[in-house]
Amino acid sequence: MAKKISIKYNGKSHSFSAGVSALDVMEKLKLDKKSVLAVQVGTETLETTKPILNSGELMLLTFNDALGKEIFWHSSAHVLADAIVRLYPNAKPTIGPPIEEGFYYDFDNLKISNEDFPKIEKEMKKIIHENNKFLRAEIKKAEAKKLFKNNKFKLEMVEDLDDISTYTTGKFVDLCRGPHIPSTKVIHAIKLTKLSGAYWRADAKKAQLTRIYGIAFPTKELLTEYNVRIVEAERRDHRKLGAKMDLFSFQDEGPGFVFWHAKGMIIYNSLMEFWREEHRLAGYEMVMTPIILKKELWLKSGHWDHYKENMYFTKIDNDDYAIKPMNCPGGILIYKNSKHSYREFPLRWAEVGLDHRHEMSGVLHGLMRVRSFWQDDAHIYCLPEQMEDEIIKVVELTDKIYKAFGFEYHIELSTRPEKFMGKKEDWDLAEATLAGALKKLKKKFVVNHGDGAFYGPKIDFHIRDSLGRTWQCATVQLDFQMPEKFDLTYMGDDGTENHRPAMIHRTVFGSFERFIGILIEHFAGKLPLWCAPNQVRILTIAEKFNDYAYKVRQQLFDAHIRVEVDESGNTIGKKIREAQLDKVNYMLVIGEKEVDSNTIAIRDRTGKQKFGVKTSTFVKKLNKEIKEKEF
């Protein structure tokens, strides 16, 4: 007689005979079976076809949700570690977590190169075929210490743990809290993606480890999809598009410094124009400060002590100068140049300033990370009670500007770092104010403990690039330190100057360089008309139509449209191909028909065509598209 078991799912109990398979249960409960990799009943993880023998709560492990992916990739990391210790018995596994896309595992005492990947992948596939179960065991600290006595990294982790569990697959035992997939067999596609150095506990002073990255999927089809996505992302790479579209370049004579070409400057200036207008509307005034300033200023601001390794220096006559890495100290000198009253507040001074930072060579990355960049900075001086309101306004302005590009972003709140200036109480208040503003706006955010600037906590906006990496762009920083250091005061309503203004540092683009890099990738080079370098190109079918083409060009030029005539002797097919590669927004094709009827033929970037259009009608359409910033 079959024993009855009870399975709880989503709060409801269902009764089954013991020995029923998970697949059968799912069918009864009308659940989507296709995406389920494993089920968990109670503490037991089972393959979907295996019989369920005990009562318990049913949990489904699928690759479609974040948790399922995490478990899947974490298990894949174990497979990698297993393969490595089989091939390189002296290697010491340390940690191997899942990441946003895939997983990695860090090893000590492992020296390999990319050429070893096929060998390792072969071993991993072998392990998968072995159909090794992930077996959990809970052990005592003493036992764990014995088990991992040859691995000082694992021992260090054991020391910090209260509940210790291990997972065993085949002969490979790893310290791990789990959970895991039931068996290695669930992995149907696995591959290694890259190799890197890493530090134990992310500390450059500690051991240098070898990090191997990989990705795995429950089906081969998902791996193919992933590969296609990677190729597409590489196609959108702003560095490649930047070279192809002749927007900017880097030269050996200035590593990390951008050379903006004519077409790139069109994007830059369009953004600047947009930015200026939005800031005018938001109540900002503009200031500008020098790039080179004396050492004394940087000593006073704290940069000399806290930021020196990232700064460039020079000497003028016999004095030491620094090239500014930030705009704030210069801006403060303007504030100090005259007396201020609370009646002026909030005082919003924007400055698009050229900053130089000596970044380490390994971190430079196209436009995203350079050594010299234009920051769309602003400093807001206000009363303490105005802070929250001003922060809200900055967040709203940022949101408005990002929406104009269709950017998705996430917000992080970075708190007091180890190396900080000032009093803890001020920091606590500043952090609470920033968090309060975000809560009022109902914005989601994650807290980044200890990641603030040395002078204050900050709110960061992060935008994703084409490969899924996120870049910090906008930032709002609350600063009680600079006003203190520079003894900033204002005349209060009590008739005394014994008052300290609050200071907010903020930037919306972050830097023009980084923002344009993201912009290029976001649109795969096909920028919205208002900031596109090649708005219109006129293509003639034959040279004899050039006169008419130049007449049309003049009409567009007079309407401030960026227009050029392709007067090469190429065929129309070739001209269209080149315009397409240059991401021209609109191509105007001019042939006999157009000349005879005094019209133009329009072809857009998608290949859609419209014949017999009047130039004036086209200009109106363009103006509307530009004004409304369509994308």
Added chain:
RNA sequence: GCCUUGGUGGCUUAGUGGUAGAGCACUUGCUUGGUAAGCAAGAGGUCGCGAGUUCAACUCUCGCCCGAGGCUCCA
């Protein structure tokens, strides 16, 4: 800075211990062609830089510079 990896005409790339090919782009000529590459010819490279090994180095070794992917850092 550290780990991995690469550097051949403007760009993409083939290749060898006996000093280099191709495609695109460029110039010229022919072609005047209706929607993603018309035909032909020509010009263009001390094979990243420096040193070493060798009769001989673009090729092997070392150092440096620069690029790529990470780590750390960061707008």
